[in-house]
Amino acid sequence: MRTTTRSGFRRWAAVATALAAVATLTSATLAPSSPSGQAHDPADRLRLTQLQAMATHNSYHREVSFAEQKLMSEHDPNFRTLLYSHASLPVQLSRQQVRGIELDVFPDPDGGLYADPLIRKDAGLPPPADPELRRRGFKVQHWADFDYRSNCVSLRSCLRQVRKWSERRPGHVPVPVLLELKETDPELEERGGAVSPPWDTEMLDALDAEIRSVFPDEATVTADDVRRPGQTLEESVREHGWPRLSAARGKVMFLMDNDDQELQDAYRAGGRESLQGRVLFTDSEPGRPDAAFMKVNDPTGANKAVIQDLVRKGYFVRTRSDVPLDQASSGDTGMLEDALASGAQMISTDFPVPGLAARYGSDYVAELPGGSGPVRCNPVSVPSAKCPGGPIEP
16 A cells, blocks of 8 residues: 555645534434334334345446457456446436445545546547546546446545435435445556555545535444444444434445455544444454444355354345356356345345346346345344335335
């Protein structure tokens, strides 16, 4: 991880810190009201960890042009794994019944750092036209200067789309937003590509502030809403559990995909071992003060039992039902079945609806079984006999 800062960062971080300072912090527990107006709905007694829903992996991703794909094939033997595209975020949330997204985030404190990708130059194409690329703030893409296309190019624009959808559907279950914090590729940097600033504590403060500029604390579930007075976040999760659905309808929650210890230490610095005042839940492990969310991407083999044990203990877990492009090519649903049976609350896929895998020769699709709708009772933490009847999300 780099330790040098780029010009303009201090000024931008100061503005971001000011935004964070004026954000309203929520109380230690969420108010027991239901945004859906259904205070007596039996489903409202369920906790966040007692639900299961499908999410999308790299939810922003769009394929580059054919000319750029030709160049990709010359530089990356696995470039075919980059050949998939997702619908816009509102379409995923509304028409594809997705209840979880993933965004890859790059810092851009001065604006314009990723506005003219190397691969476009090599293909003889002009810079992308989206003016958001030249504005200050975090950008969303998979691989700077290479696999850069996105259905929403900035974190701000992505989150605004989710917020607009959320406001139109106030009774929705909490939507996890998984953020992977990325840096530029050293090889592409040497060729004249972008050089990203470091993810130090100040940059992470700016990230929190930018999220709060779109989603204020009353619209999110954070560690401050889970942690009880005098306890660590993990102690609160293990002894009291996550908030109930009645208190969390219409909200989102942010998760950190990175398991890099140095980055996580920077996020928890300054007496924030239990994520006090933070927006993101870190990818932690049992026994740590910040342990509430954990990522186990492979649910197959012995990992299925590992995930089931974590879910029974009250943790929120993300796993995957497929990897590009194995399942889409073979049509095999074994990994999906293991993911569903594991009880992981967030199951990510690149193929949330029928037809997306057809170009690879199969009808593979990853969705909840039996017409469950966008969410179902968790098969591990809620026995079927105790699952309330009717739809969990109106």
